Amino acid sequence: xxxxxxxxxxxxxxxxxxxxxxxxxxxxxxxxxxxxxxxxxxxxxxxxxxxxxxxxxxxxxxxxxxxxxxxxxxxxxxxxxxxxxxxxxxxxxxxxxxxxxxxxxxxxxxxxxxxxxxxxxxxxxxxxxxxxxxxxxxxxxxxxxxxxxxxxxxxxxxxxxxxxxxxxxxxxxxxxxxxxxxxxxxxxxxxxxxxxxxxxxxxxxxxxxxxxxxxxxxxxxxxxxxxxxxxxxxxxxxxxxxxxxxxxxxxxxxxxxxxxxxxxxxxxxxxxxxxxxxxxxxxxxxxxxxxxxxxxxxxxxxxxxxxxxxxxxxxxxxxxxx
Amino acid sequence: xxxxxxxxxxxxxxxxxxxxxxxxxxxxxxxxxxxxxxxxxxxxxxxxxxxxxxxxxxxxxxxxxxxxxxxxxxxxxxxxxxxxxxxxxxxxxxxxxxxxxxxxxxxxxxxxxxxxxxxxxxxxxxxxxxxxxxxxxxxxxxxxxxxxxxxxxxxxxxxxxxxxxxxxxxxxxxxxxxxxxxxxxxxxxxxxxxxxxxxxxxxxxxxxxxxxxxxxxxxxxxxxxxxxxxxxxxxxxxxxxxxxxxxxxxxxxxxxxxxxxxxxxxxxxxxxxxxxxxxxxxxxxxxxxxxxxxxxxxxxxxxxxxxxxxxxxxxxxxxxxx
Numbered sequence: 001x002x003x004x005x006x007x008x009x010x011x012x013x014x015x016x017x018x019x020x021x022x023x024x025x026x027x028x029x030x031x032x033x034x035x036x037x038x039x040x041x042x043x044x045x046x047x048x049x050x051x052x053x054x055x056x057x058x059x060x061x062x063x064x065x066x067x068x069x070x071x072x073x074x075x076x077x078x079x080x081x082x083x084x085x086x087x088x089x090x091x092x093x094x095x096x097x098x099x100x101x102x103x104x105x106x107x108x109x110x111x112x113x114x115x116x117x118x119x120x121x122x123x124x125x126x127x128x129x130x131x132x133x134x135x136x137x138x139x140x141x142x143x144x145x146x147x148x149x150x151x152x153x154x155x156x157x158x159x160x161x162x163x164x165x166x167x168x169x170x171x172x173x174x175x176x177x178x179x180x181x182x183x184x185x186x187x188x189x190x191x192x193x194x195x196x197x198x199x200x201x202x203x204x205x206x207x208x209x210x211x212x213x214x215x216x217x218x219x220x221x222x223x224x225x226x227x228x229x230x231x232x233x234x235x236x237x238x239x240x241x242x243x244x245x246x247x248x249x250x251x252x253x254x255x256x257x258x259x260x261x262x263x264x265x266x267x268x269x270x271x272x273x274x275x276x277x278x279x280x281x282x283x284x285x286x287x288x289x290x291x292x293x294x295x296x297x298x299x300x301x302x303x304x305x306x307x308x309x310x311x312x313x314x315x316x317x318x319x320x321x322x
Numbered sequence: 323x324x325x326x327x328x329x330x331x332x333x334x335x336x337x338x339x340x341x342x343x344x345x346x347x348x349x350x351x352x353x354x355x356x357x358x359x360x361x362x363x364x365x366x367x368x369x370x371x372x373x374x375x376x377x378x379x380x381x382x383x384x385x386x387x388x389x390x391x392x393x394x395x396x397x398x399x400x401x402x403x404x405x406x407x408x409x410x411x412x413x414x415x416x417x418x419x420x421x422x423x424x425x426x427x428x429x430x431x432x433x434x435x436x437x438x439x440x441x442x443x444x445x446x447x448x449x450x451x452x453x454x455x456x457x458x459x460x461x462x463x464x465x466x467x468x469x470x471x472x473x474x475x476x477x478x479x480x481x482x483x484x485x486x487x488x489x490x491x492x493x494x495x496x497x498x499x500x501x502x503x504x505x506x507x508x509x510x511x512x513x514x515x516x517x518x519x520x521x522x523x524x525x526x527x528x529x530x531x532x533x534x535x536x537x538x539x540x541x542x543x544x545x546x547x548x549x550x551x552x553x554x555x556x557x558x559x560x561x562x563x564x565x566x567x568x569x570x571x572x573x574x575x576x577x578x579x580x581x582x583x584x585x586x587x588x589x590x591x592x593x594x595x596x597x598x599x600x601x602x603x604x605x606x607x608x609x610x611x612x613x614x615x616x617x618x619x620x621x622x623x624x625x626x627x628x629x630x631x632x633x634x635x636x637x638x639x640x641x642x643x644x
Contacts, residue, residue: 122446
């Protein structure tokens with residue numbers, strides 16, 4: 001059973017009658033004039049992170065960031081969250097306080113409140129956050145239509161390059177900081193709720209997350225590699241060190257940029273808002289996903305970090321259940 | 323920092339402006355004419371359970387049961403839930419399917435739906451469930467008043483005795499079944515919402531959970547041991563095997579009975595509904611908790627399973643955050 005089959009199995013086995021359940025970045029249930037959006041993420045030591053790479057405060061911040069990003073990816077506003085924490089005995093009380101200090105700072109930054117949780121000892125650290133938000137109209141993965149532009153809010157690949165450096169023993173770099181302190185695109189997500197047909201946040205790699213959006217929408221896409229926002233510093237370092245730029249940009253995960261489909265008409269309205277984003281391709285009627293460079297099709301060996309099939313770990317957030 | 327200090331630290335650090343946050347069985351946020359109740363629990367292999375003692379399906383059922391119980395303890399109706407699952411590589415796909423089959427059956431039994439989640443590989447199994455429910459008026463821990471009756475919906479100690487037997491290598495007994503398949507008191511919880519001043523579910527031991535209710539309410543209590551519902555089979559086995567009956571009944575955890583405070587006037591109305599419960603003591607003005615037997619005060623060495631301070635594992639659900 002691969003990830004897609006697993007999601008299909010769960011969607012079939014657990015129909016959600018109250019609203020939108022398994023299969024998107026968050027669930028959505030109508031509550032009065034709004035939709036309540038709920039998303040949950042589990043991060044486990046030595047699967048999703050190494051304790052040596054993060055301070056307790058930094059880990060708390062990143063854990064909250066990826067959840068806030070899921071609400072942004074639905075075009076919603078994050079409001080409050082619940083924390084299940086498995087905390088290792090080998091850490092000290094000061095580490096626990098540092099964790100909650102970091103959590104407090106991050107919560108303030110993203111205007112969310114801690115509403116509850118549970119605490120346990122644990123051998124490996126486990127952080128499971130469930131976040132609640134609201135939106136006027138959730139932007140699903142399934143709304144893309146042939147002829148839509150595909151756009152992204154910012155560059156990809158920097159976090160994956162940072163992880164590469166961390167694993168190679170480096171301690172600090174602009175890329176490592178991207179990896180450790182992802183920035184959820186809250187304001188852009190809220191604005192895009194008024195314009196986008198479909199949206200997802202890039203957590204497991206641009207192509208893998210795009211393929212999820214395409215699959216949900218029953219469409220295909222053509223991407224122009226030259227249109228992708230690749231940062232000059234990433235391009236430079238890849239050239240210097242012989243790193244695989246295209247693989248990092250197309251398949252590197254944890255960028256937390258928003259990837260969206262928008263009609264040409266809406267796009268011209270969106271452009272007038274001055275919000276930064278990049279048009280990178282088009283939604284096509286045919287089902288395939290093609291990446292072109294100077295008119296030639298790139299051969300794609302790996303879409304991204306599919307944790308369900310690979311030896312990785314984490315699956316795409318909520319792909320399984322939400 | 324012990325559990326109470328930890329909760330106080332978190333309540334102070336994370337004020338929840340939208341409703342009731344840290345410090346009860348669930349958070350409560352007003353949504354229209356109702357309160358939305360949310361509770362979360364993390365269960366970790368070899369901290370809260372041993373895989374050898376449970377089938378995957380049984381584990382799914384128990385994990386959901388303890389969450390449903392938290393909503394019952396607020397006088398609410400559980401509606402839907404989110405599952406974060408860390409699943410060990412050493413288990414096989416059939417185990418994963420068995421887990422979800424058990425989850426499906428349990429969800430049907432308690433009329434709740436799976437609304438989303440996240441999945442990861444993990445070394446030790448981790449099950450973190452966040453459950454959403456609603457209630458007309460949440461029954462908090464903090465509402466007990468001097469002169470109230472203290473009552474409980476059923477016997478305690480059987481689950482703890484079952485755990486004792488499991489750890490001693492026994493495979494099956496009525497007590498082991500109590501331990502493995504706790505029954506959340508859903509209907510009683512809903513009914514008690516109309517009568518009780520304060521309520522909590524007994525997950526970590528009668529006296530420990532009672533002391534939490536007393537602390538939250540700023541009152542004390544006097545319990546009559548002779549009034550406690552001790553099952554004849556537990557009493558018999560304790561006599562035969564020289565097991566410490568009082569410790570099991572007073573401090574054994576995971577009974578998931580509802581413990582509540584009710585005014586004498588409301589209690590006489592409650593009695594007329596025919597609902598089963600046992601009056602076991604009275605709320606007192608003074609802060610202490612005394613257990614009497616034939617007029618003499620019992621010496622209490624251990625209130626229950628305080629996982630935060632002890633070598634145990636899990637803290638009282640949401641005591642830390644909700």
